[in-house]
Amino acid sequence: MWKIGTLESAALVLVVAAWLLVLRGLWFAPFDPRPEFDLDAGARLNLNVLAYYPALGLSLVFLGLLLGGALAGLLARAVMVVASCVPVFSLWMLTVQEVVDHRAGLVEHLLLGAMLSALALLLAAATTPSSAAPDPETGLPTQRSRDTMNS
Secondary structure: OOOOOHHHHHHHHHHHHHHHHHHHHHHHOOEOOOHHHOOOHHHHHHHHHHHHHHHHHHHHHHHHHHHHHHHHOOHHHHHHHHHHHHHHHHHHHHHOHHHHHHEOOHHHHHHHHHHHHHHHHHHHHHHOOOOOOOOOOOOOOOHHHHHHHHO
């Protein structure tokens, strides 16, 4: 069985909570009742392609990264990759005005998800060992730094 540290598990919980918060905002935030923000059929397809399909695809990618990272013993690095992508996706969703107008409260979900993932990134970075300076001649890590990374 693989061993997960306390900070790694906290970072994992935070990044999963951040992504679930972003998804909750996309799918379950209330619709804006004003008629000018009601979507017709063409705009719904546009939203599916711009927002909902990428969110589903990223969910599968994140799941694979986190499971693979946990099984390979690189959970902290996998959490850092996912925690870096969540704020980027959140900020991208803020640029899609149709989504922001259509879902009341989406902005709060996206910003809170980005903040949680930033905290997860900091926790995961605190668990990864720092490497020594590379060899000046080759630019590769020295034997000592490789040993500290593997332990």
